[in-house]
Amino acid sequence: MRELKIEAIRNGTVIDHITAGTALKVLSILEVDPEATISLAMNVSSRKYGKKDILKIENMELNEDDVDRIALIAPHATINIIRGGEKVKKFKVELPDTIKGIVRCMNPGCISNVSNEPVERVFYVIDKKTPILKCKYCGREMSEFLDYIL
Amino acid sequence: MKGRDIISIRDLKKEEIELVFSVADSMVDIALGKKESNALEHKILATLFFEPSTRTKMSFESAMLRLGGRCIGFSDIGATSVAKGENLHDTVRVVESYSDAMVIRHPKEGAARYAAEISEKPVINAGDGSGEHPTQTLLDLYTMKKAMGGIAGKNVLLVGDLKYGRTVHSLARALSLFGAGIFLISPRELEMPEEVKKEINIEAEGERIEDHIREADVIYVTRIQKERFPDPAEYAKLSGRYRIDSKLLEMAKKECIVMHPLPRVEEIAYDVDSTEHAWYFREAFNGIPVRMALLSLIMGVVE
Numbered sequence: 001m002r003e004l005k006i007e008a009i010r011n012g013t014v015i016d017h018i019t020a021g022t023a024l025k026v027l028s029i030l031e032v033d034p035e036a037t038i039s040l041a042m043n044v045s046s047r048k049y050g051k052k053d054i055l056k057i058e059n060m061e062l063n064e065d066d067v068d069r070i071a072l073i074a075p076h077a078t079i080n081i082i083r084g085g086e087k088v089k090k091f092k093v094e095l096p097d098t099i100k101g102i103v104r105c106m107n108p109g110c111i112s113n114v115s116n117e118p119v120e121r122v123f124y125v126i127d128k129k130t131p132i133l134k135c136k137y138c139g140r141e142m143s144e145f146l147d148y149i150l
Numbered sequence: 151m152k153g154r155d156i157i158s159i160r161d162l163k164k165e166e167i168e169l170v171f172s173v174a175d176s177m178v179d180i181a182l183g184k185k186e187s188n189a190l191e192h193k194i195l196a197t198l199f200f201e202p203s204t205r206t207k208m209s210f211e212s213a214m215l216r217l218g219g220r221c222i223g224f225s226d227i228g229a230t231s232v233a234k235g236e237n238l239h240d241t242v243r244v245v246e247s248y249s250d251a252m253v254i255r256h257p258k259e260g261a262a263r264y265a266a267e268i269s270e271k272p273v274i275n276a277g278d279g280s281g282e283h284p285t286q287t288l289l290d291l292y293t294m295k296k297a298m299g300g301i302a303g304k305n306v307l308l309v310g311d312l313k314y315g316r317t318v319h320s321l322a323r324a325l326s327l328f329g330a331g332i333f334l335i336s337p338r339e340l341e342m343p344e345e346v347k348k349e350i351n352i353e354a355e356g357e358r359i360e361d362h363i364r365e366a367d368v369i370y371v372t373r374i375q376k377e378r379f380p381d382p383a384e385y386a387k388l389s390g391r392y393r394i395d396s397k398l399l400e401m402a403k404k405e406c407i408v409m410h411p412l413p414r415v416e417e418i419a420y421d422v423d424s425t426e427h428a429w430y431f432r433e434a435f436n437g438i439p440v441r442m443a444l445l446s447l448i449m450g451v452v453e
Contacts, residue, residue: 109279111258116237119264137260138281141345 007039012058014080015070017046022073023053029069029149036060049076069102071095072145075131095131099123103133103148110138121150152450155266156274159284159320164327171292173443173452174436180216181438189451190219196249197223198241198265199276200232200256205412205434206276206285210253213441222248242268250449254278272448283317286411287324289440293433294330294368297407302329305353305365309335309392310372310417312342317411318372319346326350333362337388340374359392363401369394369427371410371417395419399427409433 018026023040032038037058046052053074061081062070070077071093081089100122105112112119112135123133126141133142142148151166159167179185195214197207202225211221224230232241238261245252246269254265255276262275262282277283294301306325312318312334322332322342331353334342338357354362363369371394379385393416394408407429410418414430422428446452 107259109257109259111238111256111260111264111278114238114258116235117239117264118237119239135260137263138279139260 008085009056009058009082010085012056012060012082013062014082015055016052016078016080017049017076018053018055018074019076020049020051020053023055025073025146026055026070030066032057032060067093068096068099069149072103072131075129095125095128097125099125099133102150103145104150105135105138105140106142106148107135107138107140110135110140112137151447153272154448155272156284156444156448157263157266158275158282159287159324167288167291170288170440170443170447171295173447174292174439177439177442181442187216188218189446190214190217190449193219193449194249195219195221195445196245196252197221198245198252198254199223199225200227203255203277206255209437210276210441213438213445216438217442217446238265239268246271251445274444281316282320284320285437285441285444286317287320289433289437290321290409291324291328292440293409293429293436296436297429298367301325304367305331305333306368306370307333307335307359307362307366308370309359311340311374312336313340314375314378315372321370322346322350333366335359335362337391339388359398360401363398364403366402366406369406369408371408373413373415373417390416392417393419394422396421396425399425402427
């Protein structure tokens with residue numbers, strides 16, 4: 001039954017096991033072609049997590065940077081790359097040890113938020129599960145990201 | 151430690167801190183002006199003070215001059231290119247080409263780490279925003295070691311604003327590294343944040359100095375900062391809360407020392423100054439040999 005909720009795609013990316021209720025957030029941070037066909041299912045039952053969201057994006061294959069962005073708000077997501085109706089690649093999102101240029105520091109007093117400094121936003125991932133990031137510059141720890149995604 | 155940046159006390163290993171202290175011991179007579187030294191002759195230290203701090207700036211300058219070195223710098227950004235819109239990145243790039251090391255104080259948190267990334271020359275953090283101030287922590291630890299012979303097993307009361315005073319957070323972590331027992335004394339509104347508490351050896355926590363003064367080897371008093379309180383009445387209520395005077399100190403051990411990073415407002419009564427407990431002016435002096443030691447180490451004239 002679950003498979004029938006949204007149609008299978010021939011080419012593109014299926015993001016499965018998105019934390020229930022966050023698919024719209026995930027979509028908002030992906031730079032998806034506004035013309036692309038997207039199907040979205042929310043609060044689908046999941047054996048592993050109880051409930052999950054699923055996102056299918058036609059004719060777009062996610063790259064590593066996109067995956068990092070998703071990992072911050074949907075840490076359990078799995079990415080399936082589909083070509084010609086076949087699943088050619090499947091991988092789980094995993095946060096790297098450091099994250100560069102994806103989120104900005106929530107601390108308004110941090111040097112990395114000064115607009116005229118050529119500073120790269122760098123965070124150490126101190127907890128991959130929750131996840132928790134620590135700003136390389138001011139040391140502020142963050143566990144909420146949506147408002148801070150660049 | 152040649153070429154090292156000194157950004158956070160946490161970047162230093164215990165052995166490195168001990169090395170700074172043993173070099174500082176050898177600098178005391180020079181700091182007092184009893185002995186002369188030209189160890190840093192022809193070396194130039196740049197002091198970049200984007201925020202005023204006469205004391206820290208002067209003590210770095212005194213340390214440099216005592217070792218025969220020279221200083222350049224500013225403490226009023228109105229008179230610099232910053233006022234013309236130059237960013238920190240370019241200021242650091244320019245100043246590093248004028249000097250052998252730089253000391254920086256900046257209102258933004260993380261500014262010193264950023265400067266250190268830009269500069270090939272060593273950078274010392276002299277306070278960034280409400281962030282770290284590692285040389286203050288070093289001189290505080292050095293003072294305790296000198297006064298008590300060691301830090302391990304000693305009881306240190308940290309008193310006052312333990313919430314916003316982030317230099318006291320660095321000190322608490324460093325004291326734990328050296329095995330001291332920490333007593334946190336503050337009003338509820340100004341308690342030590344949880345993330346610091348979980349990293350330190352807390353012996354006790356409370357609101358009254360009287361409850362733990364008998365056990366204290368060190369009473370470290372911090373100023374409750376006026377600028378932290380939007381409501382002046384709230385400030386007035388808390389600021390007078392902890393006042394150390396010679397009467398209160400009658401309850402303390404004879405060898406208990408009182409420390410304060412200065413400037414004091416009314417936290418320590420003037421009648422304490424003439425007692426054996428008063429160590430805050432010696433603490434301020436210790437900033438000189440400690441900074442002399444650091445400068446010598448990072449500039450590579452001492453190994």
